[in-house]
Amino acid sequence: MINFTIYIEAKIQDAIVERILRTVRHRGYQLRGMELAVHGAAYSMTLTLAGTRGEPYLVKQLEKLVDVESVTSQSEVKYAKTA
Amino acid sequence: MKVSGARYIVNHLAEQGVEVVFGYPGGAIMPLYDALIEAPFKHVLTRHEQGAALAADGYARASGRVGVCMATSGPGATNLVTGIANAFLDSIPMVAITGQVASPLIGTDAFQEVDVLGITLPVVKHNFLVTEPSELPRVLSEAFRLAGEGRPGPVLVDIAKDAMINEFEVVPHHLPEDRAEIASQSTLERARQLLAEAKKPVLYCGGGIVLSESTEAVRRFVDITQIPTVSTLKALGVVPASHPMWLGMLGMHGTKQANFAVHDCDLLICVGARFDDRATGKLAEFAANASIIHLDIDPAEINKLKQTTISLIGDLADSLSRLQMPLHNIDEWREECLENKMQHAWRYDAPGKGIYAPKLLNQLSQMCDSQTHISCDVGQHQMWVAQHYRFSQPRQHLTSGGLGTMGYGLPAAIGAKYANPEAHSIVVSGDGSIMMNIQELATLKRYGIPVKIILFDNQVLGMVRQWQELFFAERYSEIDLSDNPEFTQVAQAFGIKARYIDRADQVEEALEALLAEPEAMLLHVKIDAKENVWPLVPPGKANAAMLDGKKGLDGEKGLDGKNGLDAKKGLDGENAA
Numbered sequence: 224m225i226n227f228t229i230y231i232e233a234k235i236q237d238a239i240v241e242r243i244l245r246t247v248r249h250r251g252y253q254l255r256g257m258e259l260a261v262h263g264a265a266y267s268m269t270l271t272l273a274g275t276r277g278e279p280y281l282v283k284q285l286e287k288l289v290d291v292e293s294v295t296s297q298s299e300v301k302y303a304k305t306a
Numbered sequence: 307m308k309v310s311g312a313r314y315i316v317n318h319l320a321e322q323g324v325e326v327v328f329g330y331p332g333g334a335i336m337p338l339y340d341a342l343i344e345a346p347f348k349h350v351l352t353r354h355e356q357g358a359a360l361a362a363d364g365y366a367r368a369s370g371r372v373g374v375c376m377a378t379s380g381p382g383a384t385n386l387v388t389g390i391a392n393a394f395l396d397s398i399p400m401v402a403i404t405g406q407v408a409s410p411l412i413g414t415d416a417f418q419e420v421d422v423l424g425i426t427l428p429v430v431k432h433n434f435l436v437t438e439p440s441e442l443p444r445v446l447s448e449a450f451r452l453a454g455e456g457r458p459g460p461v462l463v464d465i466a467k468d469a470m471i472n473e474f475e476v477v478p479h480h481l482p483e484d485r486a487e488i489a490s491q492s493t494l495e496r497a498r499q500l501l502a503e504a505k506k507p508v509l510y511c512g513g514g515i516v517l518s519e520s521t522e523a524v525r526r527f528v529d530i531t532q533i534p535t536v537s538t539l540k541a542l543g544v545v546p547a548s549h550p551m552w553l554g555m556l557g558m559h560g561t562k563q564a565n566f567a568v569h570d571c572d573l574l575i576c577v578g579a580r581f582d583d584r585a586t587g588k589l590a591e592f593a594a595n596a597s598i599i600h601l602d603i604d605p606a607e608i609n610k611l612k613q614t615t616i617s618l619i620g621d622l623a624d625s626l627s628r629l630q631m632p633l634h635n636i637d638e639w640r641e642e643c644l645e646n647k648m649q650h651a652w653r654y655d656a657p658g659k660g661i662y663a664p665k666l667l668n669q670l671s672q673m674c675d676s677q678t679h680i681s682c683d684v685g686q687h688q689m690w691v692a693q694h695y696r697f698s699q700p701r702q703h704l705t706s707g708g709l710g711t712m713g714y715g716l717p718a719a720i721g722a723k724y725a726n727p728e729a730h731s732i733v734v735s736g737d738g739s740i741m742m743n744i745q746e747l748a749t750l751k752r753y754g755i756p757v758k759i760i761l762f763d764n765q766v767l768g769m770v771r772q773w774q775e776l777f778f779a780e781r782y783s784e785i786d787l788s789d790n791p792e793f794t795q796v797a798q799a800f801g802i803k804a805r806y807i808d809r810a811d812q813v814e815e816a817l818e819a820l821l822a823e824p825e826a827m828l829l830h831v832k833i834d835a836k837e838n839v840w841p842l843v844p845p846g847k848a849n850a851a852m853l854d855g856k857k858g859l860d861g862e863k864g865l866d867g868k869n870g871l872d873a874k875k876g877l878d879g880e881n882a883a
Binding site: 237238241242245249279280283284286287289 | 423424427428431432433434435452604605606608609610
């Protein structure tokens with residue numbers, strides 16, 4: 224099991240929090256902690272997670288969500304959203 | 307100028323170039339159906355919402371355009387879900403519009419209210435809930451863009467009834483320009499070096515090639531490199547079956563030559579495919595000794611299941627055109643692959659008077675032109691089509707690859723006929739699958755759609771029976787369909803012509819008559835219930851360990867512990883009916 228923390232910036236749009244949490248669950252990760260704040264028109268989320276598939280796999284799936292603007296890892300690696 | 311939300315939706319669909327929508331009316335979507343009366347495009351009333359979604363899917367696959375379906379709230383919307391999921395699993399561009407109860411009633415458990423946005427979250431590329439008509443220009447523009455751009459997929463727009471009724475001042479929404487992504491030159495140079503050094507390369511073609519209209523680029527690549535090529539179920543027709551370098555479909559029911567080539571290769575170039583479990587078999591042994599170059603538009607597919615050596619994210623045609631080069635050092639490998647191809651060529655010399663489905667399908671492909679659409683349901687007949695119909699063009703073959711939706715074939719064929727009215731649209735189905743959406747025979751009759759149906763009837767759920775025979779110690783559970791209705795009478799009750807055949811000597815004339823028939827027609831074909839699909843890669847096994855119905859390959863024992871799974875029946879016709 225790999226533990227890691229990611230930071231997500233997302234537009235405040237229909238069901239965006241559900242989309243993110245659903246992706247986390249379906250892709251096989253356990254949610255160990257969550258913080259959510261509103262900054263203007265965006266959500267800032269901090270997710271503490273555990274999973275056997277590792278961080279990049281989940282990050283790529285989260286980046287596919289239309290209203291997700293960026294996903295950043297705890298190690299300050301900024302994942303460029305490409306799609 | 308003010309218009310109602312419903313009027314705006316119709317206008318917007320027309321501006322998007324929509325030619326046809328497939329749907330079914332009901333309470334919450336009635337304002338839109340009222341506006342549809344003046345629509346400049348066609349509406350096809352299917353007899354079940356699932357039929358509407360699958361017809362939109364078939365239209366999209368056959369045409370390359372976005373398919374559109376619509377339904378009312380509650381059960382109308384939930385009936386669409388299988389069709390939406392089908393499009394999602396195969397990355398098919400679709401916009402599904404659902405009516406929703408009026409916005410003040412949302413969240414009150416109103417009549418025919420369900421949380422469609424929530425229900426469809428896992429099976430859409432994106433979805434929207436519209437409660438204000440002024441949101442429609444942005445939402446519909448984004449829905450069509452999202453459905454078709456990048457890796458395509460279904461987008462659902464759930465629209466509250468009052469948002470359809472209320473008027474608003476239209477402010478057009480302008481989307482930013484799309485920016486095509488291309489692979490970096492430095493990565494491409496590394497890929498070229500790998501290709502130049504390869505001694506045993508294989509090209510692995512996936513459905514992304516069809517979706518991105520990259521077929522011509524792939525064909526050029528194959529012609530220039532003369533690289534042995536295999537295909538997934540969804541990419542059949544990208545490289546014509548007649549091409550000397552084409553080895554066939556890989557995977558669970560792939561050809562031996564295709565699976566051997568991938569197993570033995572030292573470089574696998576995966577183009578628009580996703581290492582699906584039905585294609586790879588035991589993943590750890592799939593191209594285990596090969597470097598992998600993976601070309602895809604979706605970064606999430608890279609390293610998802612198989613670690614790649616080099617990934618080229620971006621436009622497939624661009625990447626392929628920059629990667630291609632003549633390969634001078636692979637003559638020996640080509641010869642090995644082509645020798646395997648010759649050695650393992652299909653045989654159609656089935657003895658007996660009964661009808662051998664693979665042979666019938668091969669005959670059919672020889673009688674049809676390259677524009678003909680063949681849509682399938684799911685099961686043994688689907689695999690026989692993939693194996694024995696020799697596709698020569700992309701978008702000919704319409705099949706539910708990812709979701710495996712029984713009942714896909716007939717509605718998809720209806721969609722294909724609207725996409726390409728001049729072409730034959732032929733359904734190949736089984737007696738299990740056809741019953742899943744048989745109500746769409748009424749759609750054929752209502753609109754005079756000349757879809758042709760070849761119904762293989764073995765009075766059993768054939769693929770389940772095959773697996774129970776091979777992997778569940780012949781413990782047959784709930785597969786018997788011997789009480790099927792008389793299908794020719796069913797078709798005739800819908801006003802569709804029908805004919806029954808059960809002898810091999812009837813096949814050629816029956817197919818000729820079917821293709822010559824100007825109206826819709828069902829050809830009911832009796833086949834042997836014990837016929838199996840071969841080759842077969844047992845679950846959890848490597849593709850190279852495929853079985854052929856007579857004995858395991860390379861001396862491997864069959865699962866029954868004897869020499870082979872099934873000494874009674876073979877693909878090459880032994881004991882065929």
